[in-house]
Amino acid sequence: MKISFPHLGYCSIPLRSLFADLGHEVIVPPPITRKTISLGTRHGPEFACYPLKLGLGNFIEALELGADTLVMGGGIGPCRFGYYAQVQRDILQSLGYKFKMLVVEPPLGHARQVLAVARELKGGKSWLDLMRAGQLALAKLRACDELHRASLKQRPRVQDKPAFSRLYQQTLEELDAAPGIRAVNIVRDKALAAMEAMPLLDRIPPKVALVGEVYLIAEPAANLRIEEKLGNMGVEVCRHVWISEWLRVNIFLDFLRLHRQEKAEKLARPYLQCFVGGHGQHSVGETRKAIRDGFDGVIHVYPFTCTPEIVARGIMQKLAAQERMPLACFSMDEHSGEAGFQTRLEAFVDILGHRVKRVKEMIELG
Ligand code: SF4
Known part of the structure; x- marks a missing residue:
């Protein structure tokens, strides 16, 4: 499968890791730009939630790059998130795109659908492989969260903000490339130590x-x-x-x-x-x-x-x-x-x- 998903901050890092480990070709949509926004707003319903439109723009850009499978989260009321996947799928089909959409519903009450999607995603791999891929993806997600939490604390305190941004960006790239949980932990610890070591301003x-x-x-x-x-x-x-x-x-x-x-x-x-x-x-x-x-x-x-x-x-x-x-x-x-x-x-x-x-x-x- 040539798999893609909408952006949500740094979540493309764990998702790329998960799907690549399951043997799929991963097509991460290009970063969100004015083009993504205008694609989403041109084809999405005017009063739809902004996240639906941005996700739609991501999907169009990913399909243009050759994706044939789109993964999207599902949900249950009372707000509109639960309809995102269906609305996006219908719009994309009406635009003539050929693809399969896999909707990951919340597991409570939808265990059978979740299992069906998991079976489809794991393809020829074993359940153990799926578990291992999930563990590495989760480790990457946790590391991204930890890094980001530390960045929120340190950024206002450090003297050299551009250097801080470079360190943060570089660490995300290293986490993306980390091949295993041990490597993830090493990258995370190194980055947290580097953030701590930066010269600080004298103010709270x-x-x-x-x-x-x-x-x-x-x-x-x-x-x-x-x-x-x-x-x-x-x-x-x-x-x-x-x-x-x-x-x-x-x-x-x-x-x-x-x-x-x-x-x-x-x-x-x-x-x-x-x-x-x-x-x-x-x-x-x-x-x-x-x-x-x-x-x-x-x-x-x-x-x-x-x-x-x-x-x-x-x-x-x-x-x-x-x-x-x-x-x-x-x-x-x-x-x-x-x-x-x-x-x-x-x-x-x-x-x-x-x-x-x-x-x-x-x-x-x-
Ligand atoms: S919380 Fe619900 S109503 Fe608000 S943006 Fe998300 S889906 Fe739309």
């Missing part, structure tokens, strides 16, 4: 919580590289979604039917009792957590027309106003412009600076 950065819809948080092309921009402006970002953690909770624990109750859901409950789809409930819970933990601000990113996050935003604005917590909400789509976004971010960072100064003065005055 303000800390913001980045909350919102998972795709917008994880895909830099969709969020206009918000984490990198904030880091370069000297702001430490704490994000609440990590793909390896998301897989652990939503795939493994759900599959094993193990009870789980996430803190953010509990914290959101007095304001939003039910699951509204996506990460809406988490956004509210994480905002309360940020207020409780003394963060300096909250940034909310979500696709234009994303209902769960629109529900959450109203509650978050009320909470932030009550607690005098700076909150910036960015609704993104194909019309989001880099210049206006940068200006709004800079204004927000100014507000953070004033707040940090005021809090410091209040502490000094006792």
